[in-house]
Amino acid sequence: MQGVHLKLTRDEQNSPAPASSIFTKLCSMWLNQPYGQVPISYDTYVKNNPALETILNNGPCITWILDLRTLHFSFLSQNVQEIFGYSNQIFKEKGLTYLNQIVHPDDVAPTWLRVIQNWQYLIALPPLQRKEQKLNIRYRIIKPNGKIMQVLEQSTVLQQDDLGHVTHLMGVCSDISLLEKIEDEILTTKPIGHKVKDLNTPVSDITQAILSKRELQIVKLIAAGYKSRDIARELFISFHTVNTHRQKMIEKTNSKNTGELIQYVMTRKLIKFD
Known part of the structure; x- marks a missing residue:
């Protein structure tokens, strides 16, 4: 598979200033893949499995499935309001862009830079090895009341298309402020x-x-x-x-x-x- 590879400049690697540029590069990497056919549509898959949806909605952390082809969430557990303080609906409507808006300004650039670096490593692997890769990152978000929350995000590859491109990531976000x-x-x-x-x-x-x-x-x-x-x-x-x-x-x-x-x-x- 030939993935989109966007090399970061020296300034982007060492300076927090171009945060919006780094996020844009990440979005481009995901949106511009030449995607093929996928075996499962997670937009309907979870809804058609009530038992699975109940389990995912009642966990101790936020569970999500991100469609990289659109940067929107195919699934997002209902406890977003309880944990993050923001409504599930606004995340569903705006997708990954909204998460970027609530990440602490000092963490925006290093967070997305880390994701880009891991993604470039991922797409260099043979397709069969991609599902074995996991990404753990820590960042802070600013809640509606102004308080800062420490978040641990753990994600893994959920689905690839018939060409080997990764189309969906699945992950969990945990509040680790107490830790x-x-x-x-x-x-x-x-x-x-x-x-x-x-x-x-x-x-x-x-x-x-x-x-x-x-x-x-x-x-x-x-x-x-x-x-x-x-x-x-x-x-x-x-x-x-x-x-x-x-x-x-x-x-x-x-x-x-x-x-x-x-x-x-x-x-x-x-x-x-x-």
């Missing part, structure tokens, strides 16, 4: 009775202490799609033990369900997939 606050407190606060070296302990080490090694093994398998009986066979423990660990992890992390538990460990990078 960022915890990191800041660890770096700037000197607790009474603690030595300075304690302040250098990574946040992942602190949060990881909440869950045992066995619990991390189990939650990694849960995140990979294993059922409790499969996990029991994999780890040579009983089905009851797996469910007991699952319930204790939900309680320890103050999660409402398994979905929030998985989001908890993934946003804190407590588990890694080979």
Whole structure:
């Protein structure tokens, strides 16, 4: 596949000034691909699967499917208002352009530059390898009340056309403001009775202490799609033990369900997939 490759100038790579130019380049890369036929139309696919739509709408984070051919969302979970403070409808109407408008001005250029760099790497890969690629980026958005929210966006390739061009990305956006606050407190606060070296302990080490090694093994398998009986066979423990660990992890992390538990460990990078 021959993808559109737009080389950035030295100024665009090193300066936050040309933010609008960088976003325009990214949009051009996506809009100008010579797209072919696609097997699934996600505009109707989710609506025709009520159970799937219910699951996506009730997750602990914003879930979206972006159509790169139009830069509009084929699907956007209904919790946008709850998490971002902006209506689902305005995102659906304006697409990616609206997200660009609410990103913190200081983060616009580095955020889209990171996406462009990853995209250029992606389209250089053979088509069969593209679905294996994932992108994690952090940026800030400004909410309607003026408050700043730290966002972790995790995305992956969802669909390619018959020519190998990527047509849809699927991702989630999580509010990690609390995690960022915890990191800041660890770096700037000197607790009474603690030595300075304690302040250098990574946040992942602190949060990881909440869950045992066995619990991390189990939650990694849960995140990979294993059922409790499969996990029991994999780890040579009983089905009851797996469910007991699952319930204790939900309680320890103050999660409402398994979905929030998985989001908890993934946003804190407590588990890694080979």
